[in-house]
């Protein structure tokens with residue numbers, strides 16, 4: 001064999017080795033981006049988080065993406081967190097946060113969420129029993145709905161509501177893929193929670209209440225939907241803790257939650273603080289609520305005008 005041929009063979013084996021290494025690296029790096037890697041406990045198939053009509057992602061921006069991770073020295077998430085816009089609306093002294101766009105649904109199923117929010121321990125603390133009727137208000141793409149549906153079992157029901165029809169479509173897909181038959185997906189509005197009257201054992205809102213555009217209308221509907229011994233559970237990022245890496249308008253203090261919830265006919269029964277970043281507040285439904293402060297009118301977008309505490313209510 002000529003020296004030239006030997007050099008050529010050596011060159012071919014070297015390029016084959018380099019290609020094999022590059023292929024292995026790309027498979028390892030791209031695997032977390034696969035939708036099947038988004039859920040810790042995948043149902044029959046992996047959850048859907050990409051809406052079919054997803055447009056180029058203008059609701060995300062790189063400056064905002066993991067801003068908090070950069071500032072708090074945390075490892076950035078593999079999934080982009082949605083950008084925030086200010087609504088300019090306030091309610092009882094705090095800013096009402098903008099609704100998280102359905103384009104951010106993959107962030108709700110990011111793998112890190114299991115360690116950051118510990119959803120199974122959170123739900124276990126609520127002592128949900130088979131046969132219960134639970135409303136997952138602001139359910140998003142169904143991260144908690146799927147878990148709730150398994151907890152209440154075939155004799156129970158989960159009513160999953162959201163103001164964004166696209167979120168409800170994603171949730172429907174996930175429920176179907178998980179082969180769950182006890183979930184009722186509902187598109188609601190900011191002024192009408194679309195819940196059945198006096199039929200619900202527990203209303204759960206995880207990372208939702210601070211986005212409610214008309215908090216008093218929402219709480220009035222929740223109160224009407226709960227059974228007399230029903231419970232309202234709010235899970236919100238702790239605003240008292242500067243180390244919780246979430247934008248301020250998406251966090252709430254216990255004092256602020258009590259100030260807003262209790263006058264609407266609820267009483268704080270239990271406060272659990274074992275989650276890394278969130279409070280769990282369990283409110284009981286008072287039989288004889290304090291005199292109503294009235295439900296304020298909303299503007300054309302269904303939002304409460306700044307610090308409005310007047311009376312009247314707009315229905316869509």
Ligand SMILES: C[S@@+](CC[C@H](N)C(=O)[O-])C[C@H]1O[C@@H](n2cnc3c(N)ncnc32)[C@H](O)[C@@H]1O
Pocket residue numbers: 099100108137138139140141142143144161162163164167188189190205206207208211212213214218
């Ligand atoms: C941050 S996401 C959380 C979704 C879900 N609870 C979870 O933990 O994965 C907030 C969701 O609440 C919904 N939302 C905001 N205001 C609402 C309201 N008044 N009624 C029902 N859904 C609402 C938004 O559309 C969005 O899908």
